Amino acid sequence: MYTRALNEWKEFVRIPSVSSGSVYRSHLFDCADWLAKHLQKMGMQRVLQLTSGVAPPVVYAEEMIDTAKATLLIYGHYDVQPADPLNEWKTPPFEPTVRGDYLYGRGVSDDKGQLFLHLKAVESLMAEHRLPINIKCLFEGEEEIGSTHLSNVLRTHKALFKADCAVVSDMRMLDLHQPALTYGLRGNIHAELLVTRQGTDLHSGIYGGIASNPIHGLAHIIAKLHTTKGQIALPCFYDDVFKISTAERTYMRKNGPSNAQLRREMQGHDDIGEENFTAYEQLTIRPSLTVTGISGGYQGEGSKGVIPRQARAKLNFRLVPHQDSNQIAQSLSRYVAQQCPSRLRVEVSVTAQSNAYQVNPDERVFQAASSACQNVFGRKPVLLRSGGSIPIVSTLAEQLRLPVVMMGFASPFDNLHAPNERFYIPNFFRGVETSKQFIKNLEFMRHAYH
């Protein structure tokens, strides 16, 4: 089973299913086909590709052994982050390669590997005729760009997705051997700023000195996004931030990643941000704002004497519980308009957004997951908040009213979203085993949620 699973996993990664941009668009559809065929080959009773407009399909599959039994919904995403900068990869991103105990490639961890290990668990239980509950799968192709069409699909096919609980594996363990369950995620806003000067590009010799410059304007706006203390400068930005209990902060300081570990992960000496919060707190219970991209004017080799007409930046907020992504998106538009130099114009467009999410770790399904982890890894999992955002988790919880177990098998050094993404192969197979245990532990859960 090991060799075959590894080969299938590689085959899955080899499809360059990048959802951002249009270059790889057809591969998203190829990837959905591959996944649907794989689910059929596994012998699942019903496999569907659900589409909404032109979006890459949601792949749905079910194995209903008994409608009186509980149903687990497995969520994953088959789309991946762009692979650039390409020249920083040691082996090509879409040619998955084993080096040491790791498999390298774009998506080996986020999220193809973590999605796939559940399939191998279900396949194994089905082969052993020991599947104790009903299984439904929900695999989307737009997670990395904000799950734009997923809500629609869930609404349209509401009956299809009825379940008693869900599991999402798109997160990390504390380290290679310490399992973790995630009970909090940050929310997300992706926005773009476009700064424009009236007229055309101008010669920087002939007009340099009197023509206002959108790059200067954009730099000025970006410089005003944070205070000198490292806080986000939007008015009232922190007003709704959830006040976390002292007990939870104490647990977090004891069990969460230390400042030293986070620094190591970042391969640097970074330690910016607000005072009075540990790095882990800063990344989970405090919001952040990152400029993820900037461009304007001449960017080729050499030089060009030009004052450009436009400059643009991409912004990414991470929000914490009780912050409202709609309100903050509006506040951003007002704020950057105020900061924009008078002879320039700034436009803001929000391309994706979601609120933060947190669940109660005392839920019974959490206990089922916790004991599965303990059995396989020999250690009780720590409870973690994640700084990342998985819009689907709030969507599942809000739209389908499900408790969502977030059980990750990635490690902090997997270079997620960066060149040389990798997955520790032994944890892939421990993940398969944990998933099997978890499903078995759900046997005694009553069919109660719908």
Added chain:
Amino acid sequence: MYTRALNEWKEFVRIPSVSSGSVYRSHLFDCADWLAKHLQKMGMQRVLQLTSGVAPPVVYAEEMIDTAKATLLIYGHYDVQPADPLNEWKTPPFEPTVRGDYLYGRGVSDDKGQLFLHLKAVESLMAEHRLPINIKCLFEGEEEIGSTHLSNVLRTHKALFKADCAVVSDMRMLDLHQPALTYGLRGNIHAELLVTRQGTDLHSGIYGGIASNPIHGLAHIIAKLHTTKGQIALPCFYDDVFKISTAERTYMRKNGPSNAQLRREMQGHDDIGEENFTAYEQLTIRPSLTVTGISGGYQGEGSKGVIPRQARAKLNFRLVPHQDSNQIAQSLSRYVAQQCPSRLRVEVSVTAQSNAYQVNPDERVFQAASSACQNVFGRKPVLLRSGGSIPIVSTLAEQLRLPVVMMGFASPFDNLHAPNERFYIPNFFRGVETSKQFIKNLEFMRHAYH
């Protein structure tokens, strides 16, 4: 002659001899070949392509009628600016197209058109057997990227370039019908800033809040390049700026372009810069600093949750007489290092530089040019300072000890360095006529300069 000249001019423009970047590199060599062949066809006695390393060749040609007579050196450049953004051109940049009284295309004015009109003048005088002085041509292919190798070529072939005066046509008239002679140019520094964080790209969800961001750092640095009053913020930057006489400022205000005209040219309402200077003064006797390009992080369609490792910007200074480009380049390096946030690193690389240049309009060769303009256009030319930089002018003056006549035939609305570059066709032919007159007027100049 009109139809043939127009067709040849178009043929010249059709060669995409972009010097910045490497994409069009081979076309630079094609263009030099085309030019050399054209000079041979004109019947010039000696045509050479002079190379320095891998640089595109300097095309040299001479027609020596009598070594006892004076020699005019005609300078021009056959390389052109990049044509991007391509989608803003009405007709393709390298398919020269006549619309109304204009020829459109990259380089029709800067500098292929202005170079070529001198050739048509020399050709015509040769055909009429009325060439009264010796002619030398010096056409380079690296002007738009700072004439990097030209000094070398001039040093290596010093004897070849001996002459009594030079003419450069790479500048503008005051308007379509008012000729102009330029007696001042600004200097130039092209530099690049690279801001780097230790380590690799990071996930903006998982690390957003504690990882320092090179884009933020770069924006901060750019925001600190100018004071709130619009002055360049480098220490001592204005210390050496040449104090211009009241008489000259009065002439400039009376004869130079008005604020309203400069605003019209810029198609906007721009009017930034220092107080107490007219726009024309701001552009000629005051230095400027423009960020001509910026890039970093994810710039494709859609979004990517990434904290990039690097961000870069291209800077362009324009310097005025008595400012030292070496000193200012050093001052820039020190200043940006001071402004760079502590967990980031900034590198500065200077890719081209030249000092400002000004000449005495009372030189006899200026009078010869002035009377030629007056004869052809029916108006006395105004004396202008230009905000642009032509490093070759200082090089010619300093290395060859020549007075340089700067006689431009471009107009302010020719979209130099921008999409839809154009040239007013009647002024091309007036330019041919003016060049002929100018050469005739030099007949009485003695061979004295070498």
